[in-house]
Amino acid sequence: MIVTAQKPLDEVLDFISPYSNILIAGCDGCTQPPRGLREAKTLSQLLELGGRLRNKNFNFKVVTAAKQCDSYLTASMLKPQIEGVDTVLSLACGIGVQTIAELFPELPVFPAQNTHFMGAEEREAGTLEERCSACGDCILAVSGGICPVTRCAKGLLNGACGGARNGKCEMDPAKDCAWELIFQRLEKQDKLDLLREFRPPRNYQLRAWRLTV
Ligand code: SF4
Ligand code: SF4
Numbered sequence: 779m780i781v782t783a784q785k786p787l788d789e790v791l792d793f794i795s796p797y798s799n800i801l802i803a804g805c806d807g808c809t810q811p812p813r814g815l816r817e818a819k820t821l822s823q824l825l826e827l828g829g830r831l832r833n834k835n836f837n838f839k840v841v842t843a844a845k846q847c848d849s850y851l852t853a854s855m856l857k858p859q860i861e862g863v864d865t866v867l868s869l870a871c872g873i874g875v876q877t878i879a880e881l882f883p884e885l886p887v888f889p890a891q892n893t894h895f896m897g898a899e900e901r902e903a904g905t906l907e908e909r910c911s912a913c914g915d916c917i918l919a920v921s922g923g924i925c926p927v928t929r930c931a932k933g934l935l936n937g938a939c940g941g942a943r944n945g946k947c948e949m950d951p952a953k954d955c956a957w958e959l960i961f962q963r964l965e966k967q968d969k970l971d972l973l974r975e976f977r978p979p980r981n982y983q984l985r986a987w988r989l990t991v
Contacts, residue, residue: 780809782810785892797886798864803855804843805871813869817869849880852881856878860885865888866888868888909925920977922972929953934957
């Protein structure tokens with residue numbers, strides 16, 4: 779899931795204040811917490827109240843797209859609604875915002891969310907934790923299914939830094955040392971020999987890539 783957080787209402791009001799007719803677009807895709815129709819309606823109500831405090835009356839239309847990052851689905855949902863709209867406010871991650879901006883280049887498109895990371899939900903702890911940085915060259919096959927690029931604070935590829943205390947990262951004692959987790963996992967699988975293989979520096983060009991689909 780892609781983890782996002784609502785931008786401060788005042789920041790969003792600053793974006794939309796020059797406009798009157800605003801399309802708020804939710805996304806039913808992979809953002810977490812959910813940012814669909816219900817959240818879009820709630821945001822429209824909050825912005826309406828915030829607008830009144832600024833002596834500004836907005837006209838909101840509220841829709842949601844199955845996946846804003848899918849330009850076909852998003853175009854078919856938004857195009858019938860776009861007439862008379864001055865601007866679009868998207869509740870999706872940054873990818874959804876950019877998809878709408880490409881579909882409607884004549885319209886200003888604003889993000890209502892800050893996009894933080896790709897993560898997983900730890901239900902017992904009630905937290906969302908980063909798991910993947912989309913590095914473009916996945917090494918989970920040799921790291922016991924635990925990502926050191928993302929979960930080690932230093933992004934180390936060849937084992938622990940040696941600074942962990944009681945299994946916790948020296949950079950953030952609230953987090954487990956990723957390399958200790960990797961060691962434990964590989965030990966259980968009788969694959970500790972993988973730790974003897976040298977991992978060369980990563981090719982960071984692979985982070986910003988284009989794939990043919
Ligand atoms: S190695 Fe790269 S692609 Fe694989 S989980 Fe880590 S950041 Fe994501
Ligand atoms: S303590 Fe572990 S997770 Fe933290 S920086 Fe060192 S190797 Fe990485």
